[in-house]
Amino acid sequence: MENSFLLEKLQENFPDKIVEIPDAHHLLTVLVDVEDVIDILRFLKGSNELQFIHLTDITAAHYPHLEKEFAIVYHIHSLVHNIRIRVKVFLDGPNPEIPTATVVWKGANWMERETYDFFGVNFLxxxxxxxxLNVDDMDVFPMRKEYPLEDPNRVDKKDLYFGR
Amino acid sequence: MSEFISKMTSNQPVFDDNDPQDELITLNIGPTHPATHGVFQNVVQIDGERIVSGVSTIGYIHRAFEKIAEHRPFYQITPLTDRLNYCSAPINNMGWHMTVEKLLKIEIPKRVQYMRVIVMELARIADHIICNGILGVDTGAFSGFLYVMQEREFIYEIFEEICGARLTTNIGRIGGFERDFNAIAFEKIREFLNRYPPVLKEFEEMFVRNRIFIERTSGVAAVTPEEALDYSWSGPILRATGVDYDVRVQNPYCSYEEFDFEVPVGTTGDVYDRFMVRNEEMWQSLRIIEQALEKIEKEPKGVFHAEVPDFYLPPKEQVYTNMEALIYHFKIVMGEVDTPKAEVYHAVEGANGELGFYLIHDGGRSPYRLHFRRPSFVNYQMFAPMSAGMLISDAIINMSSLNVIAGELDA
Structure with a gap:
């Protein structure tokens, strides 16, 4: 199965709701809205033609400079056709919310808990x-970019001292 | 009082056996319990010897690798990957190198690819030795564990010969290996191919038709393929349910497509099948190593890395005498090499399943975001739900057969 066929199928079923992001490594990456994401995941899993039955991973990334700060990334694998897809959803900060994927795959449970733990994404x-992974009484979400790993006053690693 | 006495003397039971809430005991298995083989906890409610419900608590050795990785250049992330699944660190190392090479579009010479295959398959055998050996211990057969443990020791000697380290290997570099395999390493790999089959055969004979072992494992914790896929399982435990998903076959890396090997699958997905799948995988790994050795013979000698001076450190003696080498050395160490902005997902078949690296790179010195798709973490989430209704002793061998490595669980 080719990426183009997969994209066509998605666009056929969800007109104007799928935006393709070019990827240098031939992994079809689509950008979708938070309202449609569960429907699209359900379609990918349930469609007899596509059969994306294996949820590989759910994670997030934080882009504080963007208007929509948080990206939730789903990697899904169709074991039958041996093709992968990456589904991305951008969410508003600072309290991002997205419906849970546990209704589609039970395996999403811990992946979403991990994402919540590190990014504070509320999976409705x-x-x-x-x-x-972190202690229950922690009150920050440590993978957000505003939490520095090292002492922020350290200067020996600042880019400006290296001419960039 | 008289009511109590009449109850005691009557034929009616004091406690109502049909009431599941009656006399439940809360038991902590872990965080430092010998049966967990690592630091994680299960709080279970038990009714006699049967588990009614359980909750897994993990994160005891969480070391924030994903956060640390955002502050490290690529070559300094390799030692972090060592500490994920420390029973088969070379697979993690290679997976990470391949992820970066995919990002940088580095073409790896065939000989190096075969060398990597050898290292990864040795690591797979070492990991399966641990899992199957300890599964034996948990079912009460201690000696088999000792027989195969000696061979694991020998694998570590091979690693020592290749890279100088045993457990947390930091083996290889981005673009190849840090040095060629020396003659002793090749000799030891050949010796391993000769000495391991009889040991594995003996180990197998102790378990495969052993009535005690079969009764302890057969039918225990059986999982259907649908359930396993629903819980995103991968690796030997998924194959034990009958799904033939192996990353080495589906998305070949390191020229795995050139090798002739079989992917063993089970039928019932119980502990016995998982044991058998891992056992057969060790035989297949031996086949792969043998073929890789043959293929290496046909490749030009002495090639152990790709010619990518931008990313592969020059030999140290040249750095002091050769201007060009000095410049490259400086650029690599200071992170002054241009790297593409891209997102990469690369998966390798780890000993426990699909080990994925999701790298978002913005062209800086360190990853913008790095996420490890850790098979132990994903596989283990089914443990608590599937333990409900199980005997404690069955749950213990179930945990053992899932081969949860705490380092990989917590990252």
Missing amino acids: GHPDLRRI
């Missing part, structure tokens, strides 16, 4: 949205 409808 998640059965057990608690922190998973």
Whole structure:
């Protein structure tokens, strides 16, 4: 199965709701809206033609400089046709919300808990949205870019000292 | 009082056996329990010996690798990957190198690819030795564990010969290896191919038709392929349910498509099948190593890295005498090399399943975001739900057969 066929199928079923992001490594990357994401995931899994039955990963990335700060990234794999797809959803900060994918795959449970733990993304409808790797009484979301790993006063790693 | 006495003397039971809430005991398995083989906790409610419900608590050795990786150049992230699945660190190292090479579009010479295959398959055997050996220990058969553990020690000797380290190997570099395999390393790999089959055969004979082992494992924690896929399982435990998903076959890397090997699958997805799948995978790994050694013979000798001076450090002695080498050395160490802005997802078949690296790169010195898709983390989430209704002893061997490595679980 080719990426173009997959994209065509998606656009056929969700007209004007799928935006392709060019990817240098031939992994079809689509940008979708938060309202449609569960429908699209359901379609990808349930469609007899596509059969994206294996949820590989859910994670997030934080772009503080963008208007929509948070990107939720789903990697899904059609084991039958041996093709992967990356679905991206951008969310508004600072309290991003997105419907849970646990209604489509049970395996999304811990992946979403991890994403919540590190980015503070609220997965609406998640059965057990608690922190998973960090301690329960932590009050920050450490993978957000505003939390520096090292002492922010350190200057020996600042780019401007290296002429860039 | 008289009511109590009449109850005691009557034929009616004191406690109502049909009431599941009656006399439940809360038991902590872990965080430092020998049965967990690592630092993670399960709080279970038990009714006698049966588990009614359980909650997994993980994160005891969380070391924030994803955050640290955002502040490190690519070559300094390799030691972090060592500490994910520390039973098969070379697979993690290679997976990370390949992710960066995919980002940088570096073409790796065939000989190096075969060398990587050897290292990865040795690591897979070492990992499966641990899992199957300890599964034996958990079912009460201790000696088999000791037999195969000796061979794992020998694999570590090979790693030591190749890279100088045993457990957290930091093996290879972006673009190839740090040095060629020396003659002793090749000799030891050949020796391993000769000495391991009889040991594995003996180990196999102790378990495969062993009545005690079969009764302890057969039918225990059986998982259907639908459930396994629903929970995003991958690796040997998914194949034990009958789904033939192996990253080495579906998305070949390192020229795995050139190798002749089989992907063993089970039928019932129980602990016995998982044991058998891992066992057969060790035989297949031996086949792959043998073929890789043959293929290396046909390749030009002495090639151990790609010619990418922008990313591969020059030999140290040249750095002091050769201007060009000095410049490259400086640029690599200071992170002054231009790198493309891109997103890469690369997966390798780790010993426990699909080990994925999702790298978002903005052209800087370190990744903008790096996410590890860790098979132990994804596989383990089914443990608590599937333990409900199980005997404690069955849950323990189920945990053992999932081969959850705490480092990979927590990252």
